[in-house]
Amino acid sequence: MKMSVKKKSIPFGDILIYGGLFLLMLVILFPMIYIISISFSDTGAVSRGEVVLLPVEFNLDAYRYVFKDARFARAYGNSIFYAAGSTAASVLLTGLIAYPLSVEGFSGRKPLTILLMITMFFGGGMIPTYMVIKNLGLLDNPLVMMLPGAISAYNVIIYRTFFQNIPPALREAAYIDGAGHFKIFRKVILPLSKPLLATMSLFAIVGSWNSYFDALIYLNDSRMHPLSLYLRQLIVNMDMSSQGMRDIMVQMDVNPRTIRAATMIVAMLPIMCVYPFLQKYFASGVMIGSVKG
Amino acid sequence: MDRKKKKEGNSGWKRIWMRDRELYAMCLVPVIMVVVFRYFPIYGIVMAFERYTPSKGFFGSEFVGLKYFIQFFRDPFCFRIIKNTVLLSLYSLLWTFPAPILLALLLNEVRCSRYKKLVQTVTYLPHFISVVILIGLMKELFSSVDGIVNRMIAAFGGSAVNFFSEPGWFRTLYVGSSLWQGMGYGSIIYLAALAGIDMEQYEAARIDGANRLQKILYITLPGIMPTTVILLIMRMGSLFSNDFQKILLMYSTATYSTADVLSTYTYRYGLENSNYSYAAAIGLMLSAISFVFVWGANWFSKKVSENSLW
Numbered sequence: 001m002k003m004s005v006k007k008k009s010i011p012f013g014d015i016l017i018y019g020g021l022f023l024l025m026l027v028i029l030f031p032m033i034y035i036i037s038i039s040f041s042d043t044g045a046v047s048r049g050e051v052v053l054l055p056v057e058f059n060l061d062a063y064r065y066v067f068k069d070a071r072f073a074r075a076y077g078n079s080i081f082y083a084a085g086s087t088a089a090s091v092l093l094t095g096l097i098a099y100p101l102s103v104e105g106f107s108g109r110k111p112l113t114i115l116l117m118i119t120m121f122f123g124g125g126m127i128p129t130y131m132v133i134k135n136l137g138l139l140d141n142p143l144v145m146m147l148p149g150a151i152s153a154y155n156v157i158i159y160r161t162f163f164q165n166i167p168p169a170l171r172e173a174a175y176i177d178g179a180g181h182f183k184i185f186r187k188v189i190l191p192l193s194k195p196l197l198a199t200m201s202l203f204a205i206v207g208s209w210n211s212y213f214d215a216l217i218y219l220n221d222s223r224m225h226p227l228s229l230y231l232r233q234l235i236v237n238m239d240m241s242s243q244g245m246r247d248i249m250v251q252m253d254v255n256p257r258t259i260r261a262a263t264m265i266v267a268m269l270p271i272m273c274v275y276p277f278l279q280k281y282f283a284s285g286v287m288i289g290s291v292k293g
Numbered sequence: 294m295d296r297k298k299k300k301e302g303n304s305g306w307k308r309i310w311m312r313d314r315e316l317y318a319m320c321l322v323p324v325i326m327v328v329v330f331r332y333f334p335i336y337g338i339v340m341a342f343e344r345y346t347p348s349k350g351f352f353g354s355e356f357v358g359l360k361y362f363i364q365f366f367r368d369p370f371c372f373r374i375i376k377n378t379v380l381l382s383l384y385s386l387l388w389t390f391p392a393p394i395l396l397a398l399l400l401n402e403v404r405c406s407r408y409k410k411l412v413q414t415v416t417y418l419p420h421f422i423s424v425v426i427l428i429g430l431m432k433e434l435f436s437s438v439d440g441i442v443n444r445m446i447a448a449f450g451g452s453a454v455n456f457f458s459e460p461g462w463f464r465t466l467y468v469g470s471s472l473w474q475g476m477g478y479g480s481i482i483y484l485a486a487l488a489g490i491d492m493e494q495y496e497a498a499r500i501d502g503a504n505r506l507q508k509i510l511y512i513t514l515p516g517i518m519p520t521t522v523i524l525l526i527m528r529m530g531s532l533f534s535n536d537f538q539k540i541l542l543m544y545s546t547a548t549y550s551t552a553d554v555l556s557t558y559t560y561r562y563g564l565e566n567s568n569y570s571y572a573a574a575i576g577l578m579l580s581a582i583s584f585v586f587v588w589g590a591n592w593f594s595k596k597v598s599e600n601s602l603w
Contacts, residue, residue: 013505017402017403018403018408021399025412025416028415028473031473032418034433035433038433052441093322096320096322097320100316100320101320106313107313108313108316116327119327119332123334124338125338125573125576125579126556126563126576127337127340127559127573128333128334128573129337130563131569132333147326147330148330149330151326151327181315181319210421210422210423212425212538213541217564231423231426235432257433257439260433268426271421271422271423275421278421
């Protein structure tokens with residue numbers, strides 16, 4: 001039986017599909033492999049154009065340089081701080097507004113839902129938002145990286161739906177035992193929502209880690225810049241001009257290209273570590289509704 | 294005593310308040326934040342009709358009516374910016390909308406589940422790469438001097454192309470990178486829709502002697518149609534708002550002729566040159582047009598099919 005199955009010729013369509021998908025994977029992976037190889041290669045080999053796929057004359061000079069750079073370390077620290085803060089704020093505040101909305105018979109349910117829904121369709125736009133933040137005195141304040149984006153109507157809907165699917169009997173039992181809503185939220189709802197909270201936290205961390213625009217317009221003080229802005233300067237503006245940097249570069253015999261590559265790799269590292277966990281949740285029901293945005 | 298009695302009889306408001314006050318207390322902080330960070334800016338739109346001076350605020354600034362809107366349409370760059378915005382979005386839609394559908398269809402045909410999983414893992418990955426790093430990768434690959442793409446062109450006897458400073462290449466790079474980054478992740482929702490198609494239909498089609506292509510055409514595609522329509526409506530709303538954060542990292546004065554769009558123009562005028570009201574006016578037009586587009590697409594879809602967003 002097995003033999004006959006194996007001998008059956010592979011249909012032409014399958015070759016096309018498997019081959020096409022293989023090509024697609026190559027196209028997607030190549031830039032990443034290339035950049036990794038550059039970061040580990042010898043500067044001379046890089047500038048002679050010898051690196052095509054694998055590192056040439058493997059070494060860690062570029063990484064040594066990156067880790068020596070105080071600005072990089074500070075930006076990395078800032079990014080971790082902002083990611084932690086914004087994730088905590090987002091999960092807590094979204095939970096606090098989603099819970100009342102999930103309670104059957106809550107009198108504020110309709111007005112609050114409308115209040116949130118409107119924000120999905122209307123917004124002030126870049127300039128008025130900037131002016132509001134400015135008037136609140138939040139420019140150059142770390143809070144600006146955590147609070148303004150903490151609550152999105154989209155996430156509230158996901159949380160609310162999840163809370164609603166927790167059997168109401170559990171809540172009612174706690175209520176009869178004399179627990180208030182705060183206590184129910186803390187002791188019943190949150191522990192039962194761990195998968196949701198984990199997923200949403202991961203996405204919030206990635207979102208915060210990858211964003212640069214808010215920092216660009218709200219944070220002028222370069223000591224507060226997150227990693228993404230530091231990278232922007234390094235990569236996009238090709239800013240390798242500061243005297244101190246040039247000195248180190250000459251002294252260490254590194255090339256801007258290997259440094260840029262190494263910086264990008266180190267910056268991507270946390271996301272790559274989280275990625276397997278993120279992937280676990282893609283297909284799960286929680287995320288289906290939020291694929292867009 | 295009398296008063297108290299009256300209040301209690303005064304409908305159930307007080308009772309409801311007593312019952313729900315803890316819930317109200319709970320969402321107080323989030324609601325304040327929504328009002329401050331989402332609604333204040335909406336109110337701040339009035340600045341588009343004022344000569345806004347930061348010291349006078351939204352209330353005190355001089356009212357100038359439609360001055361800034363008229364100023365925009367008199368701007369010599371007005372036509373170019375609108376054209377760039379629309380063209381970039383259209384090209385983007387044309388490529389990045391069907392691509393995830395195609396990928397999902399292909400993945401659906403893969404029966405080896407480990408290969409399928411591998412392809413998914415690889416194609417979803419770029420979605421999580423930040424836009425800054427994406428541009429960094431592109432600048433390395435397409436760099437004019439020693440980027441690998443130009444070395445390949447040279448190897449085949451061509452002359453080097455300065456991809457990032459030639460206006461003609463901007464749209465290709467923009468759309469190409471969107472494809473690279475978003476194709477896989479965009480296919481997730483279609484795969485979910487595909488999983489919902491009744492397997493018996495395929496079985497019936499097989500018995501009727503339908504081939505693979507026919508099954509795709511007559512079962513799979515109609516099966517994911519509702520999802521497709523909904524997503525298309527949602528895309529309509531962003532027809533006038535490109536991925537502005539990416540453009541901001543990609544463009545330069547050399548490529549303004551194809552790369553400068555409404556949102557980048559707003560950013561430059563509003564935040565770099567402090568022409569707050571002018572930029573706010575353009576921003577307002579942008580959101581108004583977007584809203585009309587979503588609404589229009591939704592109306593149209595309701596007319597011709599059963600699918601609609603609301």
